[in-house]
Amino acid sequence: MANQDYSVSEMITLEACSACSLCADACPAVSAAGDAKLSGVYRLHQLKRLQRSRSGFLGKLFKKYRMTEEELSQFGDTVFKCTLCGNCEAVCPVGIRLKDIWVSLRQDLVHSSAYPKKVNVIGENISESHNVFDEDNEERADWVDDMPDAPKEGFIKEQAEVVYFTGCVSSYFPMAQQIPIALSRIFQAAEVDFTLLGEDEWCCGFPLLGAGLREMTAEVIEHNIEAVREKGADTIVFACPSCYQMWREHYPDVFKLVHFTEYVYDLIREGRVPMQELPMTVTYHDPCDLGRGSNVYEEPRRVIRSIPGVKLVEMKRNRDKCACCGGGGNLEMIDKDLTAAIAGEKIEEALATGAGTIVTACQQCVRTMNTYVKRNKIGLDVLDITQLIEKALPEKED
Ligand code: SF4
């Protein structure tokens, strides 16, 4: 029982809901599952019911609306079947900060013990191993071993101007490890003075928010700030939009924070990234945490257009209306089939553009969409923007 899990503005704004249902129409989970109980409008209605039944006076008044334990537990399941994509918030005509409310609601449900217990593993893994997969944190930068052209000492320096914060998925997941490899090659070509944190990088804490464990983020925030400070860096570059958003919104304002697409666009304008012709037609998928979450829409498109030979075609829903890939909000852990169904709708939209490649700027989007196209033997390539640029880098002469 914790109405305190919500900020005052969250409590006030949720009363503004006009029940127009536009959030339900825009929700990829509702569309893929055909289940209205996954919609924002249903969730807000239930949340109000829950809150009113808790307080003393209103509790008596609204006694007959009180949820049974079973209803509360079923409600908890629906709340976690959400990618936290923010599409509902983007269309809400009264401007309710729905994504923040969904995160607070998850925390409330954890405090109320009415949540899918599968998510406990996120807190356990991060607390014990400092990464979301319970891998050995000393192996965070082991992907460098797959780069024959890497410097002998790897990419971990004592001091550097820029820290590249890799994130858990790109550090450990084989398919996603191609992203830090590509990014490092681009930074090498542009002669960027960068370092990794290696084992001193801990999970940024974003999965903890999605798991309703906001209290646990303080320790990882403090640790990561100190780790970057020790490198003497003033800038942190992220290829993971979720790490980027987490640092922007929940870390103290100490360093300059830049997503790779913004950073590399400046490098390209300065003429520091050599590129050869790449005859390709691609479409661009806006990752939820980079687009709606961080308002970065144009830099990735400018980067793509700056590669000679590459033609960019847009999907029907793009920029702030872009449909989610299905991989956010820890949904894959809760309901794999729903993630796949959402990814399927996304891939259909990409195929309709006639592009041979869907480019994104997020390791989780790459994982989700690639898994779907491979399983279903669909002829569409999925690339991160780092990999697209890497393809355009001229071959090194021996
Ligand atoms: S955040 Fe996305 S998946 Fe979750 S309710 Fe809103 S639109 Fe649906």
Ligand code: SF4
């Ligand atoms: S779009 Fe906004 S106002 Fe309309 S039902 Fe959803 S939360 Fe309520």
